[in-house]
Amino acid sequence: MLRVLVFTSQLEMFPTLLVLLSVATLGCALHLPIGPEFLLKKGPINNRIVGGEDTPIETIPWQVSLQKLGRHDCGGVIYSKNIIITAAHCVYKINPRIFDVRVGSSTSKNGGSVIKVAKITVHDRYVNINNKKAEYDIALLLLSSPLEMGITIMAIPLAESVPHDGATVLVSGWGRTETGKAPLHLKSVHLNIVNREECARANDDEQVPRATICAAAPGKDSCGGDSGGPLVYEGELVGIVSYGIGCALPGYPGVYANVVELRKWIEEEATKVSST
Numbered sequence: 001m002l003r004v005l006v007f008t009s010q011l012e013m014f015p016t017l018l019v020l021l022s023v024a025t026l027g028c029a030l031h032l033p034i035g036p037e038f039l040l041k042k043g044p045i046n047n048r049i050v051g052g053e054d055t056p057i058e059t060i061p062w063q064v065s066l067q068k069l070g071r072h073d074c075g076g077v078i079y080s081k082n083i084i085i086t087a088a089h090c091v092y093k094i095n096p097r098i099f100d101v102r103v104g105s106s107t108s109k110n111g112g113s114v115i116k117v118a119k120i121t122v123h124d125r126y127v128n129i130n131n132k133k134a135e136y137d138i139a140l141l142l143l144s145s146p147l148e149m150g151i152t153i154m155a156i157p158l159a160e161s162v163p164h165d166g167a168t169v170l171v172s173g174w175g176r177t178e179t180g181k182a183p184l185h186l187k188s189v190h191l192n193i194v195n196r197e198e199c200a201r202a203n204d205d206e207q208v209p210r211a212t213i214c215a216a217a218p219g220k221d222s223c224g225g226d227s228g229g230p231l232v233y234e235g236e237l238v239g240i241v242s243y244g245i246g247c248a249l250p251g252y253p254g255v256y257a258n259v260v261e262l263r264k265w266i267e268e269e270a271t272k273v274s275s276t
């Protein structure tokens with residue numbers, strides 16, 4: 001959509017700039033949809049941690065921002081001083097060298113500390129289908145240097161049993177909000193666990209996927225950029241943000257990798273990778 005204007009001389013550029021400037025000013029004054037905002041907006045309600053609140057990192061000290069080439073790309077969760085859990089689709093087939101994690105900060109752009117990723121381990125049963133629906137959407141990141149734990153940097157224990165349908169859970173991240181934009185400040189939102197059969201029906205799944213768990217609440221959801229982040233029940237990790245159809249759309253619960261089902265894999269691989 002964006003055109004590059006090529007000018008042969010400074011003189012030619014001036015009148016064109018003037019016209020562009022006045023059109024833009026007029027557009028703002030009359031609220032005409034001609035600003036860059038309008039050009040960038042995509043679908044209607046599709047792009048919308050929706051319905052959440054700003055939350056300090058001290059409240060969710062296991063939350064990290066996974067940065068790809070220096071920019072926030074996905075969420076992640078502190079498992080131990082040298083291992084981060086994230087979604088497989090965030091890191092699948094990508095060179096670990098382009099990833100860092102920012103820990104101990106409420107903003108994804110600055111603060112806390114930034115540590116390089118040394119190695120990525122993706123679940124061997126993960127299948128990437130167009131970056132969409134995925135079972136076993138989980139990966140471990142080995143950090144190049146150990147974390148210094150504190151009140152803003154802490155590991156979270158893995159849950160041992162799946163929360164009951166309707167249980168209240170908390171999801172967090174720097175993913176898109178109801179405005180369609182990614183926020184600077186960490187957000188979180190309470191959701192309820194959705195029955196697995198119901199969730200599979202909503203997603204048109206032929207079978208109920210074993211390694212997933214779903215959560216939803218009216219007008220609330222995780223969204224693009226939250227992937228890899230934590231879904232927490234009573235202080236324990238129960239899910240990792242994986243996928244969804246749109247965000248906060250009625251009838252379409254968000255889908256999470258089921259940490260209880262994947263617990264053995266996480267523990268075994270973490271032991272293997274930490275000892276190499």
Ligand code: ARG
Binds near residue numbers: 221228244247
């Ligand atoms: N796949 C998204 C990401 O890469 C996460 C989407 C979660 N969607 C949802 N509706 N809960 O960040």
